[in-house]
Amino acid sequence: MNLRAQNWHEPGTPGEWFKRICSVLNLAVLSVTCIIIVSEFRFDWCERLVGNYLSFTNNTRPENGAIWDAGRHMANALQSLDQMALARESAGRTVRTADSFADLAAKLGPGEWATLDKARFRALYLSLPPYRRRHVVDPVQLVWLLNGGATDRIFCEGRMGGMKIFFIDTRNRVVQQVDLDLQTLGNNGSHAVMPGTLDNAPEFFGRIYPASLFFTAVLRLPGEMRADLLLDTEDLLTEKGLLHRVGVGNSAQDGFICLGFEFRHLGESRVVKVKAREWAVWQLTLVLRGDG
Structure with a gap:
């Protein structure tokens, strides 16, 4: 009776302590524990297991906390940088x-x-x-x-x-x-092209001249005045067809007056509008009227 009662309490002698420590159960538990610890250091299976679990349950967990906020800030910053780079490019x-x-x-x-x-x-x-x-x-x-x-x-x-x-x-x-x-x-603000004839443009009404008469009057002007009258002749030189008539606009805007050159090509008519200096146009008008 005393032996049985003594087994339920702590050992009384060092020998009994040693026997209990070196029991089969304790040695098995110790061995399993060592194997688990060594394998964890060798293969990191515990971290992998926890990581897989967190990854699997990631969508169901609420996105709150400092880590989530830092991640969102980082994603927003990267997106802003990408947008800035694309905008600059x-x-x-x-x-x-x-x-x-x-x-x-x-x-x-x-x-x-x-x-x-x-x-x-x-x-x-x-x-x-x-x-x-x-x-x-x-x-x-x-x-x-x-x-x-x-x-x-x-x-x-x-x-x-x-x-x-x-x-x-x-x-x-x-x-x-x-x-x-x-x-x-x-278009450098200097010219425009429209189909049709000068008769379709009210701004030239009463001020339409045959091309020969117009250029005869232009050639009577001084060279520097002609330069201000026809500021850029590239649009006229590249136009196909026969120059038929020229219209002089009846109103000025920002110091310029519109001139319309009517070209005929393959049975069709088109008007090229260019801008000329107001003062040069008035001098030309005097010559066209016979006053110059």
Whole structure:
């Protein structure tokens, strides 16, 4: 009775302690524990098991906590960076492919920005007809802006119906701002073509002349006056057909008066409208009337 009661209590002697420690059950538990620990350090199966469980239950767990918030912030930041990179690449492509200020203004959406280096701006500026350049930037002032060290970089911003150009110095100050309208820049603002005859255009009513009479009067004007009358003859030189009549507009706008040149080709008529300096047109009108 005493032996049985003693087995349920802690050992009384060191020998009994040793026997209990080295029992088969304890040694088996110790061995299994060592195997589990060693295998965990060797194969990381516990981390893999926990990771697989978390991955499997990821969709059912609520997305809250600091880790989720950090992940969302990181994803939003990466998305914003991608959008900024795409926008910059698109703006650079727009600047490289634009062949005129009108083309650049048409490609830039409202609020979109693009950077123009000085060489690109100079190329677009010089592509304009000489009489149009002053409407963008005064040539003398542009020499100082581009070559005098006053400008560090040039930005252009799209807007409804045109664009704005900003000349920025090294202190991020705007030293010059230019506001351009698409309507003014379209086709360099110098010409337009319409089917039909001059009789269909009310602006030329009562002021339509045979082409021979018109050019006879033009050739009587001084050379510098003819240069202001026909600012750019490229559109007229490239037109096919026989020049039949010329109409002189009866109203002025921004110092210009519209001239209409009626061409006939293969039984069809079309009118090429160009703009001429107002003062030169009035001098021409005097010659056409016989007063000059």
